[in-house]
Amino acid sequence: MAHYLLSAEANFSAAHTLPGVEMCDRLHGHNWRVRLTVRVEEDSLSKTSMGVDFRVIEDIAKSTVADFEHQYLNDLEPFKGYTPSAERLAKVICSRARDRLIAAGQNAAIDQIEVWEMPQYRVVYRP
Numbered sequence: 001m002a003h004y005l006l007s008a009e010a011n012f013s014a015a016h017t018l019p020g021v022e023m024c025d026r027l028h029g030h031n032w033r034v035r036l037t038v039r040v041e042e043d044s045l046s047k048t049s050m051g052v053d054f055r056v057i058e059d060i061a062k063s064t065v066a067d068f069e070h071q072y073l074n075d076l077e078p079f080k081g082y083t084p085s086a087e088r089l090a091k092v093i094c095s096r097a098r099d100r101l102i103a104a105g106q107n108a109a110i111d112q113i114e115v116w117e118m119p120q121y122r123v124v125y126r127p
């Protein structure tokens with residue numbers, strides 16, 4: 001079915017270690033880039049022909065990662081028992097963004113979360 005995909009991005013800087021992964025097991029940081037993409041069905045557009053206001057998507061993206069800013073990810077609750085890889089980060093962000101999208105009462109669904117840990121390295125998570 002025809003639909004729209006709308007995206008907004010957020011950034012944060014945080015450190016992690018990936019135990020058992022050569023070189024990545026050293027403490028290091030990334031300037032993480034996150035893109036939240038939501039899906040809006042074509043017949044769900046508002047009277048103003050919009051799906052979800054970009055500012056709403058941006059607010060969700062930013063608030064979803066705000067408490068990761070300048071943190072050591074391994075110590076944070078969402079990563080307890082997990083390695084805070086880009087993959088795991090994408091999944092956690094997806095879960096948080098979904099809750100916020102529902103709370104915002106938007107007629108949209110999470111399509112995918114993209115996480116860059118470096119400009120050339122990106123993970124895509126599709127729920």
Ligand SMILES: [Zn+2]
Nearest residue numbers: 016024030117
């Ligand atoms: Zn890393």
